[in-house]
Amino acid sequence: MQKMEQLYEGKAKKVYATDDPELCIVDYKDDATAFNGAKKGTISGKGIINNCITNHLMKLLESKGIPTHLVEQLSDRETLVKRVQIIPLEVIVRNIAAGSLAKRLGLEEGHKMSRPVLEYCYKNDALDDPMVNDYHILAMQFATREELNTIADYAFKINEILTNYLSDLGIELIDFKLEFGKTADGQIVLADEISPDTCRFWDSKTGTKLDKDRFRRDMGGVEDAYQEIMKRLLGR
Ligand code: UDP
Numbered sequence: 001m002q003k004m005e006q007l008y009e010g011k012a013k014k015v016y017a018t019d020d021p022e023l024c025i026v027d028y029k030d031d032a033t034a035f036n037g038a039k040k041g042t043i044s045g046k047g048i049i050n051n052c053i054t055n056h057l058m059k060l061l062e063s064k065g066i067p068t069h070l071v072e073q074l075s076d077r078e079t080l081v082k083r084v085q086i087i088p089l090e091v092i093v094r095n096i097a098a099g100s101l102a103k104r105l106g107l108e109e110g111h112k113m114s115r116p117v118l119e120y121c122y123k124n125d126a127l128d129d130p131m132v133n134d135y136h137i138l139a140m141q142f143a144t145r146e147e148l149n150t151i152a153d154y155a156f157k158i159n160e161i162l163t164n165y166l167s168d169l170g171i172e173l174i175d176f177k178l179e180f181g182k183t184a185d186g187q188i189v190l191a192d193e194i195s196p197d198t199c200r201f202w203d204s205k206t207g208t209k210l211d212k213d214r215f216r217r218d219m220g221g222v223e224d225a226y227q228e229i230m231k232r233l234l235g236r
Helices: 046-063 099-105 134-139 145-167 222-234
Strands: 003-009 013-018 023-028 031-034 039-042 070-073 078-082 089-096 112-122 171-182 188-191 199-203
Touching: 023 046, 046 070, 046 078, 046 145, 046 222, 089 145, 112 134, 112 145, 134 145, 145 171, 145 188
Parallel strands: none
Antiparallel strands: 003 013, 013 023, 023 078, 031 039, 070 078, 089 112, 089 171, 171 188, 171 199
């Protein structure tokens, strides 16, 4: 597989073309941002950890029938993935109130909700990723009704699979963000990453935060938290 020109550089990853038009290579960086880029820093070793964790969880999801963009991990930081057109939505699933939801609804962080909540945000940094609903998504043609049904169905299934898997490892899945893409033949697949950058993970026993909130909120112990998640999931 020949790595070719860089197609895109985001906040946490770079994407390269390959000699196969249907595949690209994702390269995970240690750069960390929060609050839509207003806070910047480095989390040493994060790129390696997020690459490994994402692939581990995507393999688990594939084994349970969720199609993903994953092809194969190439190195510590690089993974070969299917080239997709990203649906411009952040698909957020929440089990326990935290972050922006706790703020918006005046709930204490940790408030248990009677059922999971699904939210969509329009991926647009200039607009600060505004929340949108089904009507906006259909009117703006970000996705069709059928695609959106598929996305919602996958999001709840992924929540069930991950919640159960992580619970056995002593990790409570508070909330997380997903992104989906469309392959050349129109299939919706899970893309992007699933990592401590994009999920809230709390230790089931102590409630200790093991995710990017430690960076966002200057809590210290950021690298250790990422390492701890890696160790529980991959045993190393
Ligand atoms: N999230 C993310 N990228 C974003 C916004 C949110 O990965 O641009 C994740 C975040 O890590 C959390 C979940 O989505 O697990 C819900 O985030 P929330 O809306 O509470 O926003 P935040 O408090 O992270 O700004």
